[in-house]
Amino acid sequence: xxxxxxxxxxxxxxxxxxxxxLGKDYQxxxxxxxxxxxxxxxNTAMYAETSAQFEYLVxxxxxxxxxxxxxxxxSWFMAGDVxxxxxxxxxxxxxxxxxxxxxxxxxxxxxxxxxxxxxKKPHAFAARVLGWxxxxxxxxxGWLFAVSWLLFWGAWFWKSRSVKKEARITxxxxxxxxLILLGSLxxxxxxxxxxxxxxxxxxxxxxxxxxxxxxAPAFREPLHAGTEFRLREARGTWWHIQxxxxxxxxxxxxxxxxxxxxxx
Numbered sequence: 075x076x077x078x079x080x081x082x083x084x085x086x087x088x089x090x091x092x093x094x095x096l097g098k099d100y101q102x103x104x105x106x107x108x109x110x111x112x113x114x115x116x117n118t119a120m121y122a123e124t125s126a127q128f129e130y131l132v133x134x135x136x137x138x139x140x141x142x143x144x145x146x147x148x149s150w151f152m153a154g155d156v157x158x159x160x161x162x163x164x165x166x167x168x169x170x171x172x173x174x175x176x177x178x179x180x181x182x183x184x185x186x187x188x189x190x191x192x193x194k195k196p197h198a199f200a201a202r203v204l205g206w207x208x209x210x211x212x213x214x215x216g217w218l219f220a221v222s223w224l225l226f227w228g229a230w231f232w233k234s235r236s237v238k239k240e241a242r243i244t245x246x247x248x249x250x251x252x253l254i255l256l257g258s259l260x261x262x263x264x265x266x267x268x269x270x271x272x273x274x275x276x277x278x279x280x281x282x283x284x285x286x287x288x289x290a291p292a293f294r295e296p297l298h299a300g301t302e303f304r305l306r307e308a309r310g311t312w313w314h315i316q317x318x319x320x321x322x323x324x325x326x327x328x329x330x331x332x333x334x335x336x337x338x
Contacts, residue, residue, distance in 0.1 A: 140169025157299030281323035285312035292323035
């Protein structure tokens with residue numbers, strides 16, 4: 075768990091990043107108070123109080139910042155709340171996808187989950203053909219697309235001024251590669267829009283087969299804090315979710331939170 079050694083640096087970056095969005099003295103005071111509380115906290119109850127200060131900036135002041143979510147994740151981690159720690163590290167990840175400390179602390183929090191649900195394996199044929207898609211990050215594929223797109227236009231320029239067969243082949247190859255990578259990125263984006271990621275934050279929740287307490291439990295054991303899912307449908311006060319292994323169930327919406335936060 076990386077906190078104390080880099081907390082001061084993180085705090086300074088956070089202040090510099092969000093100060094233009096604040097504009098009000100009491101918001102800055104809340105941030106400074108939260109950091110003082112974090113540095114002086116010695117038990118889980120004190121870290122939970124610190125987290126409430128940071129939560130105020132997120133939910134009441136509508137601030138969306140990767141360093142804020144990262145610090146909030148650290149605060150909840152120290153408070154012993156694995157669910158909210160994972161939730162905020164995932165939120166930080168949206169703004170800081172390559173941040174080493176975010177990934178390190180997220181990994182530490184994920185290791186503390188009660189429910190170790192295996193990732194659903196793709197179909198054998200899909201895994202064979204699209205293995206690169208599943209095994210590479212969206213960030214890496216984005217960079218590869220940018221490079222292949224630039225190479226395509228470079229090859230196009232070359233082809234327009236040359237009759238060499240190599241110029242035509244290079245244009246076709248780089249064009250196909252760019253289209254494949256673009257399709258991969260668009261498919262992943264569409265999936266994320268269609269099924270929003272979320273995290274269970276309640277200590278435990280009894281998942282059911284339908285949207286109400288009259289339905290039978292979906293599993294023999296309840297789901298616990300930190301379990302991640304994809305939101306398939308929201309119906310009243312119930313969420314239809316899909317777990318990492320592909321199983322579906324319903325949970326009360328009050329037991330979980332979506333990773334993506336809308337602006338008020």
